[in-house]
Amino acid sequence: DAKTTQPPSMDCAEGRAANLPCNHSTISGNEYVYWYRQIHSQGPQYIIHGLKNNETNEMASLIITEDRKSSTLILPHATLRDTAVYYCIVRVYNTDKLIFGTGTRLQVFP
Amino acid sequence: DGGITQSPKYLFRKEGQNVTLSCEQNLNHDAMYWYRQDPGQGLRLIYYSQIVNDFQKGDIAEGYSVSREKKESFPLTVTSAQKNPTAFYLCASSIDGVGQGSPLHFGNGTRLTVT
Numbered sequence: 001d002a003k004t005t006q007p008p009s010m011d012c013a014e015g016r017a018a019n020l021p022c023n024h025s026t027i028s029g030n031e032y033v034y035w036y037r038q039i040h041s042q043g044p045q046y047i048i049h050g051l052k053n054n055e056t057n058e059m060a061s062l063i064i065t066e067d068r069k070s071s072t073l074i075l076p077h078a079t080l081r082d083t084a085v086y087y088c089i090v091r092v093y094n095t096d097k098l099i100f101g102t103g104t105r106l107q108v109f110p
Numbered sequence: 111d112g113g114i115t116q117s118p119k120y121l122f123r124k125e126g127q128n129v130t131l132s133c134e135q136n137l138n139h140d141a142m143y144w145y146r147q148d149p150g151q152g153l154r155l156i157y158y159s160q161i162v163n164d165f166q167k168g169d170i171a172e173g174y175s176v177s178r179e180k181k182e183s184f185p186l187t188v189t190s191a192q193k194n195p196t197a198f199y200l201c202a203s204s205i206d207g208v209g210q211g212s213p214l215h216f217g218n219g220t221r222l223t224v225t
Contacts, residue, residue, distance in 0.1 A: 032211050034213060034214075036214075041198075041219070041221070042218055042219070043114075043116075043200050043202075043216030043217050043218045043219050044153070044200070044214075044216050045216070046213045046214065046215060046216075049211070049213055051211065087152065087153075096141065096158055096160055096166075097155055097158065097169075098155075098214065099155075100145070100152035100153035100154075101152045102150070102151060102152045103152060
């Protein structure tokens with residue numbers, strides 16, 4: 001099954017860029033990489049997704065390596081409100097299922 | 111505003127009772143999903159539906175049932191056969207399914223406690 005690997009936790013100073021890595025070495029050629037975040041006791045919030053090219057929106061940037069085996073989510077200027085668990089997810093091949101791992105707990109400190 | 115509504119936010123039941131969790135969306139999305147989250151864990155897929163009157167089991171469907179009679183509604187019933195029903199339940203939808211590259215949009219969840 002498609003699977004992602006993320007560090008369990010990271011720290012980032014407020015105002016600095018937060019770079020969250022994700023390994024998805026088993027990804028299939030036509031599968032998207034999705035990023036979500038979850039603040040305690042709320043539903044996950046969609047951040048961004050991409051296939052091959054780098055993507056940017058108002059929340060973040062997504063950098064996908066050329067071989068597509070890994071990606072990095074970049075929050076350019078982290079704030080205290082960005083403290084959350086961040087999930088990197090890929091689809092299980094040929095299904096409509098996204099598999100969530102345990103994610104990275106990002107702590108932004110003043 | 112368009113979105114996904116889950117109700118109630120907190121639900122308490124006695125062991126042995128069935129309970130139905132509500133999920134309604136006004137996004138006109140075709141696909142809907144139910145996930146379960148336990149403390150410190152990621153989300154696990156219970157059931158999903160890509161179109162009205164059709165649904166598929168996810169990874170942990172035992173002890174749960176769903177229906178999809180209307181596009182905007184996807185209720186989940188937690189039956190007495192579910193061994194560990196206490197959890198945080200999340201409903202989500204997407205325009206046409208994640209296989210098409212469409213992201214999931216989540217509700218804010220229902221926290222079910224069974225004693």
